[in-house]
Amino acid sequence: MIARKNMGRVSPFLLVLLAFGFFFATYNLLTLVMHKASKSTSEEWFDPVTKRPNEVRRESNAKFHVALTATDAPYSKWQCRIMYYWYKKMKDVPGSDMGGFTRVLHSGNPDSLMDEIPTVVVDPLPEGLDRGYIVLNRPWAFVQWLEKATIEEEYILMAEPDHIFVNPLPNLAHGDHPAAFPFFYIKPAENEKIVRKYYPEEKGPVNNVDPIGNSPVIIKKSILEKIAPTWMNVSLRMKDDPETDKAFGWVLEMYGYAIASALHGVRHILRKDFMLQPPWDVEVGKKFIIHYTYGCDYTMKGELTYGKIGEWRFDKRSYLQGPPPRNLSLPPPGVPESVVRLVKSVNEASANIPTWDTL
Ligand SMILES: *[C@@H]1O[C@H](CO)[C@@H](O)[C@H](O)[C@H]1NC(C)=O
């Protein structure tokens, strides 16, 4: 009797509890189903963490600081000016998570762009240590900059002078997972013998080394602070080893970053849409950065003559001693939109930058 009485008294309470329990269980189930559904939409990038195609997740939404490593060579300078012009233009466009900007100038002395572009001067490696391979200075530049600068943003984009922002760039990183562009020519598994010299078996499978370089990468500042000294150390050891130096050549320092981040257990979200590389990528579309590292050579009929100097051409290496002239001629009809966009972007910047060809 007493028991039943008691049960009678508590049952409304239990019912409420059960109702809540049911509600939450249903709610969780529903969100799980919704999550699964959104996961299954096929996208063109890949998440190494979940091993699945990725839906658009913008958990962080936090601003990132743009860090541009550069030298004081005329060749670096004109590219930096164009890069900074497009940063300023895209920074406040809706969809952009860009914060501040710093040119990390690793040639040791102030140069003529100090007033035009926010710049922090850092030291180059001690004489001879880079063995003429200038980009070895990049990790050392980041180590110094992170140590001396006060950076407001929680995230950092590592950028290079030959990058042009063509769409507002959101923070592609997710929490502790940085975002990177996958380079087809960085193949850790195919170079296992060499990679293993720096990423020993006990650290994990060789595929933990992402097919990337340090740029473009958006990464939490606190994580880059851990990786940068290792990146420097690994790169120097690689350069010091003739077998590694020979095998990796000009991409050695990219492997240096990829291996250093793997040593810290960091995996990158690989975003093919981070960047496009004319002339191979023919459309800008929704991609974010034009990387103009390849020469663009065409006949006047608009046919690509890659490897042979074209009747029409744009190649950054034509301008080693100083900036390209203003108002470069546009490509002939039939040339891909990406190349047209590149030349128009260079022209727009040079037209609007005072003292373009006299600085
Ligand atoms: C790299 O680090 C190792 C140990 O962690 C050290 O023995 C070595 O001297 C460092 N190399 C360079 C080039 O800094």
Ligand SMILES: *[C@@H]1O[C@H](CO)[C@@H](O)[C@H](O)[C@H]1NC(C)=O
């Ligand atoms: C740019 O060059 C074209 C010819 O290639 C010319 O028609 C045009 O007027 C020039 N524009 C400027 C602003 O100089």
